[in-house]
Amino acid sequence: MRTVSGILAAAASLALLAAASPPVAANGFLKDDLVSVAPEIQSLPAHPHPLVLESITWRPRPSSHPPVRPPETTPASAEPARSANEPTGIFQFHGGFSDYNENTERGFLAGGRLGYLPDPHIQLGISADWIYRVQRNTTAAPGAPLPGGGTTTRVEELSRVTAQRVPIQGYLELTLAPSLFLSPHAGIGGGWHMLFLEAEDNTGATFNAMYDGWGWQAWGGLTMRFGRSLRLIGEVFRTEANLGRTIEDPSGVRYHEIADGDDVGARFGLRFGG
Secondary structure (H helix, E strand, C coil): CHHHHHHHHHHHHHHHHHHHCCCECCCCCEHHHHHCHHHHHHCCCCCCCCCCCCCCCCCCCCCCCCCCCCCCCCCCCCCCCCCCCCCCEEEEEEEEEEECCCCCCCEEEEEEEEEEEEECCEEEEEEEEEEEEEEEEEEEECCCECCCCCECCEEEEEEEEEEEEEEEEEEEEEECCCCCCEEEEEEEEEEEEEEEEEEEECCCCEEEEEEEEEEEEEEEEEEEEECCCEEEEEEEEEEEEEEEEEEECCCCCEEEEEEECCEEEEEEEEEEEC
């Protein structure tokens, strides 16, 4: 680098002398003599190391954290996905009544359902009901006189029958518009039905039996929505079932008894969940 600097300084000095000096300088050199120095400058030995021009660039240090991608946006027309904490199951309890036919007493009904919603319009699950009914056969008896006049009315109980029915079913229910305040729904279920009978007459004779078999049930009604996970339901239903049992009399003959398993009724209750 010093050789290059010396060459550049000498060349600059020669250029100034050539431009400012007359043909004969004060030190006795002629202009031609000054020009003859240039070949000597060119003949100077080159520096043993060539001149290298370098540049400095800046490169960011790699980071240990992965690059953060911007969140992907879904099209405005796409339906939003169900939230992770959105309820997908339901629990329902209800009460109501059941009628076999016009010749029997109305029965009390209580039950519940446990279901799952693969879609807001579809409900799958298991239902169970308990239907309790008491049937009495009575006859009028002569009344007793009352003090001060009049008589009482007496009714003699000839027999008493207690029936308990338990249908356990798998079901499918469809709801038309679950997001609305009021929405119709309809369902169908099928499963195992059991009927327990206990009877006693005025002579003291008793009867106990259990009938069971397959049955099905269909219903329809309305759902009223209160908030996100509470609904009031009301529906009517119809049940058909073939209930029976096999008995053997003292002589060894076997019989198959069939009990009536058809009824209609209504249910009202609360539903929690989706």
